[in-house]
Amino acid sequence: MRNVMKAATLESKFPLLAVEEGCIISKDADITVAYRVELPELFTLTQAEYEAVHSAWAKAVKVLPAYSIVHKQDFFIEESYKPDICRDDLSFLSRSFERHFNERPYLRHDCYLFLTKTSKERSRTMSNFNALTRGFIIPKEMQDRETAARFLEACSQFERIINDSGFVRISRLSDADITGTEKSAGIIEKYFSLSQEDTTCLQDITLEPGEMRIGDKFLCLHTLSDPEDLPSSVATDSRYERLSTDRSDCRLSFAAPIGVLLTCNHIVNQYLFIDDSAENLRRFEQTARNMHSLSRYSRSNQINREWIEEYLNEAHSKGLTSIRAHCNVMAWSDDREKLKRVKNDVGSQLALMEAKPRHNTVDLPTLFWAAIPGNAGDFPAEESFYTFIEQALCLFVQETSGRDSLSPFGMRMVDRLTGKPVHLDISDLPMKTGVITNRNKFILGPSGSGKSFFTNHMVRQYYEQGTHVLLVDTGNSYQGLCNLVNARTHGEDGIYFTYEEDNPIAFNPFFVEDGVFDIEKKESVKTLILTLWKRDDEPPTRAEEVALSNAVNLFLEKIRADTSLAPSFNSFYEFIRDEYQEILRQKRTREKDFDVFNFLNVLEPYYRGGEYDFLLNSDRQLDLLNKRFIVFELDNIKDNKVLFPIVTIIIMETFINKMRKLKGIRKMILLEEAWKAISKEGMAEYLKYLFKTVRKFFGEAVVVTQEVEDIISSPIVKGTIINNSDCKILLDQRKYVNKFDEIQALLGLTDKERAQILSINMANHPSRKYKEVWIGLGGSQSAVYATEVSLEEYVCYTTEETEKLELMRLTEKLGGNIELAIRQLAESKRNPDS
Incomplete structure (x- = not known):
């Protein structure tokens, strides 16, 4: 049916003809190659790195042939976080975390790049002869095959140069990505609906004087198209004062104010029009001569001539390429009143770039149409300004908000800027990509910095993903979480060992659930008995070692044969006293080789009725090998010279047993301040062994400390733990800002990492309660995240005594x-109030 309405149909004005082999073909015979762009995360680049990114873009642009257009399009869409709470495997706290962020607004960033090959005639198109103003579009002849082939080859070189930079990654879009499928929308459909969702609905487009509307969205446009509106100077990056100090520098790209820092729905379009540079310069030479001849009639002509000559001098002396450029910010709102605020926000952010905010009410429809993916050739030439490649690239938005790790394993942190939950893998993916060589972690944070909250949050999520977690604590930091795990598993897991007068810490080193005593179990029992029997400075003789080894083996054989015999230290002591003594007599073992009476006398305090008879005779038949969440709380015994070494050996034996027996299962041992006591009590060698070998058994060792002096004074930490911990996690260090140079040197931190660490908690959002944490991987990847938790998690993790007692009551x-x-x-x- 013939269209009798005054409104035009989209089809009649639609400038694109087809999409073939990943190329968009316009009705004016322009060829466009489309890419998705992955930018580096916000606050992760230094000044030198921004310069490297800028240099990579400049090199890439220079390989494109004349009459090409580079169109970079950044979508920033306001979205609300949709929690994933329907999964059956979600725990109570994980579900609480997801609910806490329900409907949390954040800004989603998607970036695209379009490389277009147009013609000399098309590059001069004015706004009065674009696709919108023409009555109909006459399809042109396709450019010759050789030109198209050369352009596609240049695009491949462009892609390789950008990806080789190591900071920005571009990936070519397929036909389905561009046009969409039955189930998902393509980029063209997304553009016309001002959305990035897969299911979009095309709406009416209204073009009226001074106003443009798409469905119920009202648009406004700010342009940088006149040299008078541009900043007096541009740079690759600028200092972000809110997160900078007099000792550190936080950098953002020059165009960041109109990127992720502009918190409203908007699209940033940046264009580079690569004309014939030599022809441009010849035309400027001619204009300069004309201005010179007219300068006697007007001083403005004389000034213009000077500006043009300065441009020409710059071009010839530095070998720069003359191009045209344009930048615009297209923002929208579904409310006219809100649009006024959005308009002011865009203007103020442009002013932060020292640009003159120009609200363009005339060219909005034309520029909207030119920004259709693949239609950059329809851009009105009068809206561009002449510059050089390097200066034009400074208007590129060069960073994005926090991204999820592409890994099934990880933990949920929060993006520091937007407050959106981020999936972060600091164990597996970095190992796979070679960023780190071990999964060990070193955590440093003063008291009150949120250290316990972060470690609770991390170990809970590791546990919920199947990790065997063993925690050694000296401050009841994990009691709430352990009790919750114990309740959830009906006492099967969540084992909490602590020393109390009425309920002292107790073990049974002779019990194994499956009844199998392997070589390592036997060795650990021998080591334990030897520790009880001999002092550190009193090594056993060879004969004593053999006698003890025989005693342990015979006792374990007896346990295996006699199921009615309860395995414990009491029954072992009785075996030595009643049976082994007779065996030694029959073997004629001399007293000087093995003094059994001395042996029994030394071990008597641990036997029934002795001072420490509770320690090794637990009636809780626990095989810790299969318990996935174990906490050893050593605060009350860390200074006890008898109990502490024994408990430490049992801890070490428990984890080594897990390490060697649990094949293909992730294990984690986390040592809070207890590592200080462990390293003093002759356990230094174990820490060294642990940190060097745990990675071979799919495990990770984590050390947590809060005092800077601990790092400096302990050679164990300095030489072994730090060197073998590729993941370093630091919390608020402002307390140590005056001696941070020492920490930086000890931890081997770069100046970039230093700046990130010193920016922690400097500009926290006032309406959100969270603490920031810096995570560095292998010295090559680092970023700051927020540890924000739900109130349920807060109640579970809190270390405030009054709140813990309230929960217990x-x-x-x-x-x-x-x-x-x-x-x-x-x-x-x-x-x-309720």
Whole structure:
């Protein structure tokens, strides 16, 4: 049916003809190759790195033939976080975390790059002869095959140069990415709906004087198209004052104010028009001569001539390529009143770049049409200004917000700028890509910096993904989490060992669930008995070692044969006293080779009725090998010279047993401040062994400390732990800002990492409660994230004694239901007045 309405159809004005072999073909015979662009994350580049990115873009642009157009399009769309709470495998705390961020607004960034080959005639198209103003479009002849082939070859070179830079990655879009499929929208459809969702709905486009509307979205446009509106000078990057100090420098790209820092729906279009540079310069020479001849009539002509000559001098002396450029910011809102605020926001951000904000009400439809993917050839020439490649590239937005790791394993952190949850893998993916060579972690943060919250948050998520977690603590930091795990598993997991007068710490080193005592179990029992028997400065003789080894082997054989015999230290002591003594007599073992009476006398305190009879005779038949969450709380015994070495050996034996027996299962040992005591008590060699070999058994060792002096004073930390921890995690270090040079040298931090660390918690969002944390991987990747948790997680993780006691009392009142207690306390904090 003939269209009788005054409104034109999209089809009649649509400038694109086809998409073939990944190329967009316009009705004016322009060829466009489209790419998706992955930019580096915000606050992760230094000044030198920004210059390297800029240099890579400049080199890439120079390989393109004359009459090419580079069109970079950045979408910034306001979205709300949609929690994934329907999964069956989500734990109570994971579901609470997801709910906490429900509907959290954030800015989604998608970046595209379009390389277009047009013709000399098309490059001079004015706004009065573009696709919108012409009555109909006459399809032109396709450019000859050789020209098209050369252009596609140049595009391949462009792609290789950018990807080789190591900072920016571009990947070519397929036909389906451009046009879409039955189930997903393509980039053209997304552009016309001002959306980045896969399911879009095309809406009416209204073009009126001074106003453009797409569906219920009202658009406004700010342009940088006149030299008078441009900043007096441009640079690759600028200093971001909010996160900089007098000792550190935080850098952002020059165009960052109109990028992720502009918090409204908007699109940033940046164009580079590569004409024939020599012809441009000849035309300027002619204009300069004309201006010179007219300069006697007007001083402005004389000034213009000087500007043109300065441009020509710059071009010839430095061998620069003359091009045209344009930049615009297209923002929108679904409310006219809100649009006024959006308009002001865009203007103020442009002013931060020292540009003159020009709100363009006339050219919006034309520039919107020219920004259609593949239609850059329809750009009105009068809207561009002459410059050089290097200066024009400074208007490129060079960074994006936090991205999710492409890995099934990891933990949930929060993007520091937008507050959106980010999936982060600091163990597997960096190992796979060669960023790190081990999974060990070193965590440094003063008291009150949020260290316990971060470690609780990390180990909980590791545990929920199948990791065997063993924690050695000296401050009850993990009691709430351990109790929750214990309740969730009905006592099968979440084992908490601590020393209390009425409930002292107790083990049974002779118990194994499957009844199999392998070589390593036997060796660990021997080591334990030897520690009880001999002092550090009193090594056993060879005869004593053999006698003890025989005693342990015979006792374990007896346990295996006699199922009615309860394995414990008591029964071992009785075996030595009643049976092994007779065996030694029959063998005629001399007293000087093995003094059995001395042996029994030294071990008597650990036997029934002795001072430490509780320690090795636990009636809890626990095989720690298969327990996935174990906490050893050593605060009350860390200074006890008898108990501490024994408990330490049992801890070490437990983890080594897991390391060697649990094939293909992830293990983690986390040593809080306890590592200081361990390294003093002759366990230094174990720490060295652990940090050097744990990676071979799919494990990771984590050390947590809060004092700078600990790093400096301990050769163990300095020489072994730090050198074998490729992942370093630091919290707020402003307390140590005056001696941070020493920390930087000890940890081998770069100036970039130093600047990131010193920016922690400097510009936190006032309406969100969180602490920031810096994570560095192998000295090559680093970023700052936020540890923001739900109120349920806060109640579970808190180390405040009053809050912990409140949780314990309420749990007891509710019959031991800690999950219900956490829910109720969180709800009371959420609604304090109810």
